[in-house]
Amino acid sequence: MPILSESRKKNRVTLLDVARYASVSRATASLVIRKSPLVSTETRAKVEAAMKELGYVYNMGAARLRADRSLTIGVVIPNLVNPFFTELLAGIDRIIDAAGMVVILVNSRDLVTRQETLLTRMREHGVDGIILCPAAETEMLLVERMVEWELPLVQVLRRVSDDCDYAGVDYALGMRQAVDHLADLGHRDIAFALHGPVHSAYQERVDGFRDAMDARGLDPGNIIRVPNHIAEIAEAAPLFVSGSRRSSAVVCFNDVVALGLSAGFYDIGMTVGRDFSLVGFDDVADAEAMRPRLTSVATFPEAIGEGAAKLLLDRLDKPDLAPRKLVNAPQLHIRQSSAFWQGGVGGRAQNAG
Amino acid sequence: MPILSESRKKNRVTLLDVARYASVSRATASLVIRKSPLVSTETRAKVEAAMKELGYVYNMGAARLRADRSLTIGVVIPNLVNPFFTELLAGIDRIIDAAGMVVILVNSRDLVTRQETLLTRMREHGVDGIILCPAAETEMLLVERMVEWELPLVQVLRRVSDDCDYAGVDYALGMRQAVDHLADLGHRDIAFALHGPVHSAYQERVDGFRDAMDARGLDPGNIIRVPNHIAEIAEAAPLFVSGSRRSSAVVCFNDVVALGLSAGFYDIGMTVGRDFSLVGFDDVADAEAMRPRLTSVATFPEAIGEGAAKLLLDRLDKPDLAPRKLVNAPQLHIRQSSAFWQGGVGGRAQNAG
DNA sequence: CAACCGAATTAGATCGATCTAAATTGTCGC
DNA sequence: GCGACAATTTAGATCGATCTAATTCGGTTG
Numbered sequence: 001m002p003i004l005s006e007s008r009k010k011n012r013v014t015l016l017d018v019a020r021y022a023s024v025s026r027a028t029a030s031l032v033i034r035k036s037p038l039v040s041t042e043t044r045a046k047v048e049a050a051m052k053e054l055g056y057v058y059n060m061g062a063a064r065l066r067a068d069r070s071l072t073i074g075v076v077i078p079n080l081v082n083p084f085f086t087e088l089l090a091g092i093d094r095i096i097d098a099a100g101m102v103v104i105l106v107n108s109r110d111l112v113t114r115q116e117t118l119l120t121r122m123r124e125h126g127v128d129g130i131i132l133c134p135a136a137e138t139e140m141l142l143v144e145r146m147v148e149w150e151l152p153l154v155q156v157l158r159r160v161s162d163d164c165d166y167a168g169v170d171y172a173l174g175m176r177q178a179v180d181h182l183a184d185l186g187h188r189d190i191a192f193a194l195h196g197p198v199h200s201a202y203q204e205r206v207d208g209f210r211d212a213m214d215a216r217g218l219d220p221g222n223i224i225r226v227p228n229h230i231a232e233i234a235e236a237a238p239l240f241v242s243g244s245r246r247s248s249a250v251v252c253f254n255d256v257v258a259l260g261l262s263a264g265f266y267d268i269g270m271t272v273g274r275d276f277s278l279v280g281f282d283d284v285a286d287a288e289a290m291r292p293r294l295t296s297v298a299t300f301p302e303a304i305g306e307g308a309a310k311l312l313l314d315r316l317d318k319p320d321l322a323p324r325k326l327v328n329a330p331q332l333h334i335r336q337s338s339a340f341w342q343g344g345v346g347g348r349a350q351n352a353g
Numbered sequence: 354m355p356i357l358s359e360s361r362k363k364n365r366v367t368l369l370d371v372a373r374y375a376s377v378s379r380a381t382a383s384l385v386i387r388k389s390p391l392v393s394t395e396t397r398a399k400v401e402a403a404m405k406e407l408g409y410v411y412n413m414g415a416a417r418l419r420a421d422r423s424l425t426i427g428v429v430i431p432n433l434v435n436p437f438f439t440e441l442l443a444g445i446d447r448i449i450d451a452a453g454m455v456v457i458l459v460n461s462r463d464l465v466t467r468q469e470t471l472l473t474r475m476r477e478h479g480v481d482g483i484i485l486c487p488a489a490e491t492e493m494l495l496v497e498r499m500v501e502w503e504l505p506l507v508q509v510l511r512r513v514s515d516d517c518d519y520a521g522v523d524y525a526l527g528m529r530q531a532v533d534h535l536a537d538l539g540h541r542d543i544a545f546a547l548h549g550p551v552h553s554a555y556q557e558r559v560d561g562f563r564d565a566m567d568a569r570g571l572d573p574g575n576i577i578r579v580p581n582h583i584a585e586i587a588e589a590a591p592l593f594v595s596g597s598r599r600s601s602a603v604v605c606f607n608d609v610v611a612l613g614l615s616a617g618f619y620d621i622g623m624t625v626g627r628d629f630s631l632v633g634f635d636d637v638a639d640a641e642a643m644r645p646r647l648t649s650v651a652t653f654p655e656a657i658g659e660g661a662a663k664l665l666l667d668r669l670d671k672p673d674l675a676p677r678k679l680v681n682a683p684q685l686h687i688r689q690s691s692a693f694w695q696g697g698v699g700g701r702a703q704n705a706g
Numbered sequence: 707c708a709a710c711c712g713a714a715t716t717a718g719a720t721c722g723a724t725c726t727a728a729a730t731t732g733t734c735g736c
Numbered sequence: 737g738c739g740a741c742a743a744t745t746t747a748g749a750t751c752g753a754t755c756t757a758a759t760t761c762g763g764t765t766g
Binding site for chain 1: 474
Binding site for chain 1: 746747748752753
């Protein structure tokens with residue numbers, strides 16, 4: 001257990017020191033810090049001068065104890081390395097920071113047991129609220145327990161309970177945009193490539209794909225799981241263009257899958273955006289940077305992060321607000337990886353040839 | 354200013370409640386929590402049962418006030434979206450988490466004034482220590498001031514002062530590996546592509562490139578700045594293969610630059626790894642995922658994060674340790690983007706043709 | 707049996723702020 | 737000149753833990 005140097009605590013300047021130096025009471029000094037309108041301009045100036053003079057540092061810890069407010073919020077993310085979550089985090093940070101609060105960040109690594117521990121830890125640290133992207137297989141119970149604890153909670157991206165705020169994406173709409181785009185280009189054999197742990201967003205994307213295909217009168221049955229690790233996804237590319245069920249286009253669960261498959265098609269000598277069409281999901285920065293540039297459904301993670309943070313701030317203000325949902329509309333970003341159906345190649349080749 | 358619901362504070366279970374329930378004193382209950390060996394097994398069991406029974410939640414805030422220790426560390430990162438920093442963060446998180454502490458994360462956006470504010474805020478929050486990747490143009494003074502504050506500090510990746518721990522990379526060695534590799538492949542006209550704000554790591558990379566070129570008897574003068582934003586880097590590719598000073602290979606400041614240039618060469622119809630060689634720096638996940646796969650100097654950001662966190666934990670333990678430096682050796686990861694010099698193409702074309 | 711010991715327990719002060727309720731000051735109307 | 741009133745200021749209790757300096761107690765020991 002780390003111990004702090006003795007000297008640090010010895011010569012710490014407290015509010016009492018400031019008050020004495022400015023010849024006012026501790027209470028008045030406290031009012032000045034909190035920018036209360038109750039103190040006169042004159043006194044305020046005197047105290048502020050004293051604070052500067054003595055090098056006073058506000059002690060949040062003490063304030064928190066008395067006021068039961070920590071200006072701290074917890075953020076639980078299942079995966080730090082995925083750029084999608086990073087952008088989400090950047091959005092959260094922007095809003096929380098602007099509100100003068102700070103973020104305590106933890107990484108659940110998508111493990112429910114770890115998540116449990118972490119939530120307890122946040123509670124012990126006295127966070128004012130939590131933004132949670134629930135680990136896969138999180139039980140509804142967890143969220144309900146937190147509501148019971150009266151710890152303000154916002155679910156983000158993934159949804160476990162309806163009794164609690166949520167900021168996410170209209171995945172169904174996104175899938176419709178992707179499928180409609182490919183269908184409009186003439187594709188009929190459209191596959192879906194997915195991976196990763198199962199959670200509400202996963203389910204909504206899959207269902208969204210199915211519904212969108214149905215709506216266009218296409219067969220939504222060609223759903224293929226690819227490896228979870230990015231470097232191995234490429235190896236799955238042949239699955240889409242060989243065997244009994246060939247496709248001419250694939251909608252990807254996210255951009256990571258799309259990036260991997262794009263590499264995979266390159267490896268087997270197929271040119272994405274000509275021989276085969278690919279649509280990603282999320283539109284992370286790589287979509288624009290890779291070649292061919294990736295057509296992708298933008299989900300604006302940063303905006304979602306901002307939305308989630310705002311929901312939380314609202315709730316801190318009014319704890320009794322009814323649960324709210326913030327469902328962002330995604331937007332298809334057409335680039336080079338999707339092209340008109342060519343016949344001759346892919347699943348329709350036999351019919352067309 | 355967010356206010357918490359009244360009820361929350363009303364019915365909170367405190368250590369006193371637990372003590373009463375277990376019919377022991379507050380002090381004893383406190384000892385149990387802190388796993389002191391002073392209490393008898395019997396009493397310990399009694400108290401632990403009471404805690405469970407009453408649903409007691411430890412109040413770090415109160416403990417921190419008295420014990421002057423917060424089990425919290427601050428991490429200041431200049432850019433959340435860069436995957437390199439994310440991996441770094443993951444490494445830090447792993448170690449800090451294992452030590453039972455949590456990370457307060459803030460984003461300086463590479464602005465010194467913001468960084469200033471954030472450091473003050475961390476101090477007010479009573480973090481036990483700070484891991485700082487200094488924003489560009491941070492003055493040495495800042496770090497020295499923090500040492501004076503007796504706030505344990507570890508610099509990471511970028512170095513501003515020698516009076517303070519530092520965890521980073523041997524950039525000079527990395528550049529030597531990159532240059533030697535290309536030189537061994539027969540390249541003589543090797544350019545350097547850089548971008549971004551100027552800081553110690555920037556300088557060390559540039560100097561490293563120059564020295565490495567000198568050591569091989571090559572002219573290190575072809576250093577070109579490319580745009581900062583990833584989507585625009587591609588446009589800079591022609592600069593390397595046209596004009597008076599053509600090159601056959603380029604060493605990149607980091608993988609973001611490499612990724613951008615790789616796209617740029619694709620756009621002008623050149624095949625990286627055949628017509629032109631490219632070596633990245635950092636070896637982020639994309640290096641393996643892109644096509645052609647990127648030869649890159651791995652700097653192991655996650656390991657550096659772990660190293661930095663360990664340095665900090667050590668220092669918390671022994672504040673009077675002399676400043677230490679942890680300089681990781683990078684490692685060249687050869688993939689597809691670098692190939693033998695072809696003559697006929699690139700800078701040497703005229704000589705060879 | 708008194709003195710002493712170590713192990714276990716505890717009362718009470720304390721950390722540094724905020725909150726409550728009351729005191730102080732100055733101003734105004736009559 | 738006095739009470740009413742608003743504007744400031746303040747003393748003292750308080751948040752929930754930890755720390756210090758005892759105290760208790762069963763068991764040895766001389």
